[in-house]
Amino acid sequence: MSENDPKAKVRQQIDQNLKRVYQEALEEDVPDRFKALLAQLREKDAESGRERP
């Protein structure tokens, strides 16, 4: 049935390749700047929290 359908085969190949495209992007190292940014935001919040009465 569907596995003999050429359209289904193209579909499956596209799916497989899409997962690979996403997986490749997922495996890219996340730059440290994002963690640094989160730390900075946390610090800023802590400071403004202290300033508030």
Add this chain to the structure above:
Amino acid sequence: MTQFAQTDNPRDQIVGHLPQMRAFAISLTRNLSAADDLVQDTIVKAWTNIDKFTPGTNLQAWLFTILRNTFYSNRRKQTREVADPEGVFVGQLSVKPDHDGKLAFADFRRAFDQLCAEHREVLILVGASGFTVEEAAQMIGVAPGTIKSRTSRARKLLAQLMGLAEGESVVIGGYEAILPMRMVAA
């Protein structure tokens, strides 16, 4: 081990979604430095608007929503792109398969890059990162039916860009390429 604090505060969980946010940003921008700027903007927006996140709901979907909204609103500001989400210059840069019909991943990626962001978005959300049609519909702010038709249009364009006319058999290395049977929808 750099383990981040396990707390109920969703702000502390953002860090755990960074690889996915970056992957989605790369999928939309197809450009690392643009992707990084987008992730950075998303982090700041998510942090400052965290009160708008409903605890217990899907944080990744929420972050992805901010990310894609930021992407499209920046794009509107920066460029004068033709506002045609279904538009792509098919045939202009069509990638033909090798003579033996081999469909190389590099060719696929080239075809994927030629799609408009709206098409890459639905394909990645629904096809690759595992969101349901309903979740994608909510994130993009359209009806589930629109996600379905947009996805099917995007697939068709991809096939065309790779030189695979619909109904044309895909042959890899002389034999028909079929994924494991478990991948076949029941």
